[in-house]
């Protein structure tokens with residue numbers, strides 16, 4: 001099948017590479033000439049395991065091409081995916097300006113019938129909005145060309161996106177158009193085990209499914225963080241509680257790890273966007289507002305505990321914290337809404353110095369902190385410890401799981417360890433002489 005994918009971010013590029021891998025001819029369109037040039041040289045601008053290899057192979061075998069011209073991209077294809085960014089506006093709503101631009105351009109240049117697929121996470125009603133924009137552009141040209149707009153939300157996790165695309169739990173196709181459902185069924189057949197995993201539904205239900213899925217997952221995390229905070233106070237251990245409740249298959253073990261709050265490009269944004277949508281329809285979504293508030297509080301909690309700890313010793317001002325992990329989770333260089341950024345900002349606003357290290361995300365945040373003299377991004381894990389009074393682990397990278405604790409202890413001026421991801425054993429840490437603080441259990 002000839003397919004055009006507009007937007008080569010995480011979702012667009014992963015989708016393109018995986019469709020190409022199954023033998024389809026994919027043209028990727030991006031407005032950024034630098035990105036198109038990089039991709040055309042076999043370099044991938046996103047750090048995503050397995051993606052570069054897939055892109056290079058399919059590019060070499062000419063199933064994947066890159067262009068800045070949408071007109072050229074959609075010429076030969078029947079299916080166009082919109083996979084551009086949908087950032088949060090200041091009021092929490094989803095900013096559709098890029099989706100709007102692409103929709104208008106499709107309407108302005110298309111010459112043959114198209115199935116237009118919204119794959120970006122977009123609020124309920126966006127397929128209808130895109131339909132009206134494309135039609136408006138066609139009307140301006142005075143032409144009549146068949147098209148339909150389908151919702152096909154993605155469920156990719158950063159760091160495991162290729163795998164998620166290749167072996168999805170489900171593929172959601174939102175459309176009332178039988179032909180579009182059949183064409184997308186064909187395209188996804190190699191991934192959706194010959195349609196066994198294909199779920200076709202109304203377009204608004206598909207749009208809502210994406211938000212409901214992410215909000216459910218965010219709710220699980222805020223729930224367990226709330227439980228963890230209570231565990232700390234009542235002397236329970238949240239790890240045992242997690243195992244205890246997870247064994248009930250209706251609850252499950254997954255996605256109930258407490259920590260520093262959820263971050264990334266999806267959960268914070270999507271929870272806020274659904275809250276905003278609900279308010280637009282004059283409904284107050286109390287549970288979702290609580291999920292968002294619990295998360296905001298959780299992202300600051302480790303910093304607050306550290307401040308409390310240093311209070312009797314004259315406060316954190318002038319002291320130095322070594323911080324391991326800046327990315328919002330392991331296996332990604334993404335720092336959007338990362339708890340580490342909140343923690344760094346909280347602590348430096350109180351005059352603390354922070355020496356931060358991340359295996360891949362350090363470079364990305366150097367600019368952000370360029371004007372903050374209190375922040376130093378270092379290139380090596382143990383270098384962060386030099387001259388620091390305490391270590392805080394914020395991201396669960398493998399290399400932080402079993403560090404050389406003797407070296408950690410020697411490098412720090414005092415053996416104080418704040419573990420935002422419950423990576424270590426409290427008794428073992430006490431034995432090694434650390435003052436150890438973790439989440440949802442005795443510190």
Ligand code: UDX
Nearest residue numbers: 154155156157158255256257259262263264266328329
């Ligand atoms: C998420 C969804 O999982 C995916 O289906 C959707 O398409 C996009 O949003 P992603 O944002 O890449 O994916 O990351 P995910 O692995 O879901 O983690 C999100 C955040 O929750 C991270 O900050 C992570 O550290 C945190 N988290 C996750 C927890 O704190 N506890 C958990 O048990 C799981």
